[in-house]
Amino acid sequence: MAFYSGFSFNENPTKKHDSVKPYKIVTKTKLAYLVDSVLELKTVSVKDVDLLNYYASLLKKNNADSVKISEFNLNELSFYSASDEKVLFPLVSLDSIPQTFNLILQNNLLSYYFSPFKGVITSNYGWRDKRIHKGIDIDLNKGDKVSAAFDGKVRFAQKQGGFGNVVILMHPNGLETVYAHLHKIKVKPGDVVLSGQTIGLGGNTGHSRGTHLHFEMRYKGYPLNPATIISFTEHKLQHHTITIKNTKKIVCAFPSNASLHTVTKGQSWNFVAKMYGISAKQLMALNGIDKRYYLKIGQQLRVN
Ligand SMILES: [Zn+2]
Structure with a gap:
């Protein structure tokens, strides 16, 4: 996934809804979040614990950092909401x-x-x-x-x-x-x-x-x-x-008063910053970015 100063999407954002994958990637971090969610419940169901144990056992068995879990299986968790984003922002x-x-x-x-x-x-x-x-x-x-x-x-x-x-x-x-x-x-x-x-x-x-x-x-x-x-x-x-x-x-x-620069081939943060007589750090701050990533052709940066 590419990243811009705005927000980027998978190849085709309009397609995102109709092509929901039948499985989700569960990483160790994600598993920790799921376990975390259990701590917020008033009562814990045995089924939830069993399912979480099952995901953990898959991670352990494959000695992997992440495993694929079917969406259906994840939805079995009483507290699971696969897409807070989709619920809140269609x-x-x-x-x-x-x-x-x-x-x-x-x-x-x-x-x-x-x-x-x-x-x-x-x-x-x-x-x-x-x-x-x-x-x-x-x-x-x-x-x-x-x-x-x-x-x-x-x-x-x-x-x-x-x-x-x-x-x-x-x-x-x-x-x-x-x-x-x-x-x-x-x-x-x-x-x-x-x-x-x-x-x-x-x-x-x-x-x-x-x-x-x-x-x-x-x-x-x-x-x-x-x-x-x-x-x-x-x-x-x-x-x-x-x-x-x-x-x-x-x-x-x-x-609206900002001047924008459109990135062309081969331009880096340093390159663009130099063009406008500012430091790469200042350029990143103007665009509300604190971590460097590769610029994309056509991407627009605020330069003043
Ligand atoms: Zn936050």
């Missing part, structure tokens, strides 16, 4: 999203941005543990108030697998914001909320190590890098308007 086809367009984030008619929580960023958007971390993690203490980033309407507010207690807000401009791992949810689906309103209390529910807020921004289900939209040190928007680009492989967002 993706629309990329063909229905314009190639490039501006989205107003705040003005006198819309609401103004309010920081969901003013804490230290503990994990950025991007590659993490061999998969894409589709949001940004903000450190907080259990019980800290988490606020709506913009005016909106609650689309989802309940416990959902790895997200734990999660609230999803729809905003009038089409963006959605996601607040996960909450200790308590303070809103219900259909509620209209105002920017700055408390929507929940920070916590450590779902697949989370330590209390933090996992915050995502999505457009039509496609995750955007929040760091290219919001300054998490100054707690304000980078620009009132963002430009959303749909390259047919990814959807990504930049502040």
